[in-house]
Amino acid sequence: MGVVSVFRMDKVNDPRSKEAMAYGCFLLFRRSSFDAIGGYESIKDKVGEDWIMARKIKGSGLTLRMLLGCEFVRTRLGPSLAEIWQGFTKNLILIMEGRRLVALLAIPLTIYQFFLSVSPWIVLGIAPAALAWKGWDPVWFLILLMAASQCLVIIGIRALLTLFLRIEVSRPYLQPIGGIVLWAIGMTAITRTLLGMGIAWKGRTYRKF
DSSP states (O other): OHHHHHSOHHHHTOTTOOOOOOOTTOOOOOHHHHHHTTGGGGGTTOSSHHHHHHHHHHHTTOOOOOOOOTTTOOOOOOSSHHHHHHHHHHHHHHHHTTOHHHHHHHHHHHHHHHHHHTHHHHHHHHHHHHHHHHOOOHHHHHHHHHHHHHHHHHHHHHHHIIIIIOOOOOOGGGHHHHHHHHHHHHHHHHHHHHTTOOEEETTEEESOO
């Protein structure tokens, strides 16, 4: 969802645009193109090699296409929470490109993400109890209405992801847990970037990427 929303596929697929992206779980190359960008030898000391190779393809004037292949390819995150945590932390650091200023600007966005995805579910549980205890209160009713509306938006987004990307997101009641985990991952990536700790990935630490 993040890749598709941040990187416009029409721009990635436009040879006149410099925007490049590839999703590492499934890449297809012509052998001649792979050799032209230096193959594995050119990325052996890099992390985020899918993104780097996409840039190399575009930079070499070769054709790059980003396609949705949900009916042909299936993948899963994990299998463990530790690997999911490490993978998403890596990706967020790469998106920030290790720049401290970008990391600072990401802090309010991370906090906003937390409140957007977690707080509506909490309010949805608290507001009815408050109304039952205090009686009719237009303020609490408005809060309840806003929280319910946001939860419906989240459920709608999950339904669209299931419909168009075939992502299994049929348990909206788990959204608060996922939101908290994602917030913690975001803050971990921001902290590592601000402290210059680099990326920890598959037993190695990369300070240049």
